[in-house]
Amino acid sequence: MGCWEVDSEHPYKYGPGGFCPIEIGDRVADRFIVGHKLGYGGFATVWLVFDEKRRHGRYVALKVVSADWSEDAKFESTKVVDPLRGYERDNGSPGLFVLELERVFHTSRNGRHLCQVFPVLGPALVSLNTADFRLYPSFVGAFAQQLAHALDTMHALGVCHGDFTPSNIAIRLAHPLDSLTEEQIDEIFGPPQIQTLEFFFPETPSPAPEYVVVPVDLGRLPSSYLSTRLCIIDFDHAFSTRNAPTQLSHIPSQYLAPENIFTQTNGPPADVWALGCILYELRYPMALFQDFMGSSPMATASRMCEVLGNLPREWMAFPFDDDYPVHEPLQQGIEYTTLGDFTERNGFTLDTEVGLIRKPERPVSTSKTASGREWLCLPVPTFWDTAKRDEFRARNLKLIGKDDAALFTDLLRKIFDYNHQKRITARQILAHPWLKETSQKPSNAGSAASSVQNLPVRRKPRSNSASLHPTSPAHRPNTTHRSSSTTAIPTREVRKEREPEKKSSGVKHSGNEKTQILGMTKKKAEGQLKK
């Protein structure tokens, strides 16, 4: 298929049993009119839809699951999350966990798709700390506290998330979008951006839509629409702590816990490991165990060795085939690799990695109409000129202090214990001094109870971001920069160049010239395609 650089699901996801072909303006399940794309994952596409029946409001998020994954046996997890549903009911909403409001089915030429109705949420964490945007430190402590609390609650209720990543954590809206007209929503998000697929699917009828859509940047919502509360989504891979599966986790490689890679063990400690990865990513725009050369369990394990020191001896000698651990009997004639063969070290230990964290300075703003992204993040322009980049950093991105670094490293070391039985629990994380320090700073933006008035004061933005037409550079979609070098030694600088590759939800999209811009309705879309 070749490389696919557009920020959308890969076209190969479409086919019998695969993703549901959906275009802007389509009517799904005889009821939902598709307005914009909100996101995509390995199993589904998620859309901002207008609900003709308005059972849960005018706009909802519709997650349309691939046909094979929609079969009864594969959404068993809904029973698993019953304790979370009960918790939400007892503790009032909106709460920590976002569970489906309703489910319907839709039949496409690729099969029968489960469509889950959810409330519309704000930006996912994955889009808040990237090469182009840095989350203000005032949010870091509050978010860390909420995440540890969510995990602690889940584990206390006997549920493991199993896919705890920055893509599955989102900011709740302060209030629904329902007072906005479709035109106002279009003004906020701009016209949908698409990539046509005729090259991939010359046959008719094609199993794919005519084009795929780049997800909107939910950070373009005015800040008044965003709360400071995080919530956890996507419980598709959740399981009961009493019945943990023995298998390689579905979680993306860079969040895999070592015991999962080497012994297929799943459970609360693996969620905690993933939380450690997320805490680091709240502060640094790159995954800690993301290898420069690519994403796989072996690449992750080798990064663990680099950052944390060698794994136990038996794991260093564990066989991998094609970068995946081999848990079946070994076969003759196959050349397996082991981590023992991996000797490369570039000196990036946990201490040096944490020492590289820079805090963005918050420009003070009082404007409530600034875009959510401006309120949450410092935009970082792309500098090709090193002097300019250094000047920008010196002015806006300050290295974290020694005390902060020492406390944060201490917490991460306790989380990244290779022995999952000795690993700190979510509850113990809540009591760790780093969390206490950072979540109680006076400038803090978001204890669960804080309101917009308690937030740090903000200076009026330089641009006309008060309008519903976001025009500042921070609002414009960014072009993903990809390093063409795959042979260079993975120095920190080179890895930074590659930062944008890992985050692909909501904000970034390819600079591919063929990506087109469309209006909201299908009619408009068709008109553009004919041009």
Ligand SMILES: Nc1ncnc2c1ncn2[C@@H]1O[C@H](COP(=O)(O)OP(=O)(O)OP(=O)(O)O)[C@@H](O)[C@H]1O
């Ligand atoms: N209710 C929502 N409101 C806004 N955006 C959403 C909502 N639900 C999901 N999204 C966006 O869609 C993306 C994909 O959703 P989700 O993680 O549920 O799909 P998935 O196919 O199950 O993903 P995965 O590969 O992680 O299992 C999310 O990362 C998020 O950016």
